[in-house]
Amino acid sequence: xxxxxxxxxxxxxxxxxxxxxxxxxxxxxxxxxxxxxxxxxxxxxxxxxxxxxxxxxxxxxxxxxxxxxxxxxxxxxxxxxxxxxxxxxxxxxxxxxxxxxxxxxxxxxxxxxx
Amino acid sequence: xxxxxxxxxxxxxxxxxxxxxxxxxxxxxxxxxxxxxxxxxxxxxxxxxxxxxxxxxxxxxxxxxxxxxxxxxxxxxxxxxxxxxxxxxxxxxxxxxxxxxxxxxxxxxxxxxxx
Numbered sequence: 001x002x003x004x005x006x007x008x009x010x011x012x013x014x015x016x017x018x019x020x021x022x023x024x025x026x027x028x029x030x031x032x033x034x035x036x037x038x039x040x041x042x043x044x045x046x047x048x049x050x051x052x053x054x055x056x057x058x059x060x061x062x063x064x065x066x067x068x069x070x071x072x073x074x075x076x077x078x079x080x081x082x083x084x085x086x087x088x089x090x091x092x093x094x095x096x097x098x099x100x101x102x103x104x105x106x107x108x109x110x111x112x113x114x
Numbered sequence: 115x116x117x118x119x120x121x122x123x124x125x126x127x128x129x130x131x132x133x134x135x136x137x138x139x140x141x142x143x144x145x146x147x148x149x150x151x152x153x154x155x156x157x158x159x160x161x162x163x164x165x166x167x168x169x170x171x172x173x174x175x176x177x178x179x180x181x182x183x184x185x186x187x188x189x190x191x192x193x194x195x196x197x198x199x200x201x202x203x204x205x206x207x208x209x210x211x212x213x214x215x216x217x218x219x220x221x222x223x224x225x226x227x228x229x
Binding site: 106 | 118147149154155156157158159162169170171172173204212213215217218219220221222223
C-alpha cells in the first residue's frame, strides 16, 4: 500500500524567509496530492492540492511542485508570516489494503518568529 | 456555507465502554471519511462511507465501525474502548468519492479521552 514520508518534522524560520517541506510517496499509481494546515485546536484545512497531470501549482505565497518520476512533492511558502505557524501535512491518494484512501505524512511543525 | 460539524467536542469514557461520535458533512457532499489522530502518529485513515455504504476501511480492528444515514450524516462507533483509543477523531467530507479526486474538507474533531 501507499506510504508517505514527510521531512522535516520541525522547521523554524524567521519572518519573511521561505519554508520548504518535502514528501515522498511509494505508490506510482497515486494521482492526487493535497496539503493541509492544522492550527492548535482545529481540524486540518486544505491549503493547496495538485493532480498528477500538473508539475507545479501556485496560490499567492504558496506553491506545490510534483515530480512523478522521483515520486516526491514539495510545499513552498514564501515571505512567511507568524500566522503561517502551524502543523502542515502532506497526503497522497493511493492504495491501502482495502482500496483507495488518502494517506498522510506525519506532519511538519512550522514556527515563524518575528 | 456551513463546514463539516462534529459532536461532541470532547468525550470522556472509561475502558470497556462504548463511544459514539457524530458528523454532519458539508451540504451536497455525499462522501464521509473518518480519521484517527493520535499523538505523534499523524492522521490514520479509519473509514469511508459513500451513499450509505462502507467503501473502504483502514487497518483498525472491527470494534471500530460506523454508518452513514440517508441525509449523508455519519456516526463512528468504538466498542470495548481501550486506553490507546484516546485520540482526536476527525471527520471529512467530499463532493464525491475518492475516485473523483475531490478535496476532502475536515471538521474540528472530537477529542476522545479514555480513563
